[in-house]
Amino acid sequence: MDIAERFGVGYDGIIHTNGYLLDQEMVDFLEARNVRTAIVPIDGMGAAHDATRHLAGGGPTFDVIMGNLRSIRTSMFVNVRNNLHAGSLERFGELCEAVDTIARENGTNIRCSPSRVKRTAAGVARGDTTPIISEAQYERALARTDLPAKMRSFTPVMAPCPAALPNEVHIDELCNVFPHCSFYSDDPSYSVGNLLDADGSAGAWLSKLEERAKELCFPDDQSRCLACKFLPCCLGGCPIQRIESGEPECPSALFDPDAYAIARVREVG
Numbered sequence: 001m002d003i004a005e006r007f008g009v010g011y012d013g014i015i016h017t018n019g020y021l022l023d024q025e026m027v028d029f030l031e032a033r034n035v036r037t038a039i040v041p042i043d044g045m046g047a048a049h050d051a052t053r054h055l056a057g058g059g060p061t062f063d064v065i066m067g068n069l070r071s072i073r074t075s076m077f078v079n080v081r082n083n084l085h086a087g088s089l090e091r092f093g094e095l096c097e098a099v100d101t102i103a104r105e106n107g108t109n110i111r112c113s114p115s116r117v118k119r120t121a122a123g124v125a126r127g128d129t130t131p132i133i134s135e136a137q138y139e140r141a142l143a144r145t146d147l148p149a150k151m152r153s154f155t156p157v158m159a160p161c162p163a164a165l166p167n168e169v170h171i172d173e174l175c176n177v178f179p180h181c182s183f184y185s186d187d188p189s190y191s192v193g194n195l196l197d198a199d200g201s202a203g204a205w206l207s208k209l210e211e212r213a214k215e216l217c218f219p220d221d222q223s224r225c226l227a228c229k230f231l232p233c234c235l236g237g238c239p240i241q242r243i244e245s246g247e248p249e250c251p252s253a254l255f256d257p258d259a260y261a262i263a264r265v266r267e268v269g
């Protein structure tokens with residue numbers, strides 16, 4: 001913050017947190033350091049969340065986290081990332097409702113953003129067995145909610161995602177530099193280098209990052225996307241998933257375009 005002030009540039013922060021320690025004291029601490037957004041992943045209601053996001057000793061966390069979200073008073077934007085998998089799908093609407101209630105009653109700028117859990121090669125190697133759902137199941141779940149249609153990931157975009165932008169990076173605790181993607185940043189094969197090994201030249205980093213962005217944006221086989229009438233909207237879906245599976249990952253709205261169109265019409269009146 002001192003450096004930003006000295007050079008007259010803006011600075012604010014986002015924290016990804018499990019929410020377990022996000023009480024009022026922590027919120028005040030973060031706000032004083034200009035953290036403007038907190039992203040809190042929830043893997044489902046109650047036991048569904050506790051099955052995957054428990055304490056190191058196995059204890060539950062859901063009630064503490066929801067209690068924190070209900071009790072805090074904050075000007076931060078709180079994004080509850082609702083991770084959807086086969087175990088959390090059924091009670092997905094209840095979580096949205098619980099979060100909406102907090103927004104209504106506390107005036108918190110809080111929102112539930114559903115996100116489909118993906119299977120990654122690094123996750124499988126770690127023994128991840130989370131039962132995932134298909135894009136079609138995901139879209140059907142979203143269609144049952146009042147979430148804005150634009151959250152169904154099918155609006156025109158300038159790039160498929162932040163991972164495909166050369167000026168956005170993720171740096172891990174060992175100084176490895178990755179494309180900006182929290183799903184794949186534990187997989188060394190997507191790293192573009194390590195800050196400690198770097199020659200210090202900004203130009204060298206930029207060309208490495210541009211090279212990686214190009215690989216992500218333009219895979220060898222683009223024939224299916226090039227023949228698709230939705231191309232200008234989705235730009236080929238998740239680029240890393242496409243590399244891993246060899247197939248584009250079509251946006252969920254594609255599986256129920258009527259529901260998507262109706263929701264969009266409602267949204268714009």
Ligand code: SF4
Nearest residue numbers: 161163181183238240
């Ligand atoms: S690479 Fe895929 S998972 Fe990662 S940010 Fe982009 S769309 Fe999301």
Ligand code: SF4
Nearest residue numbers: 225228231236248250
């Ligand atoms: S990812 Fe699917 S919807 Fe998007 S352009 Fe490719 S084929 Fe079409």
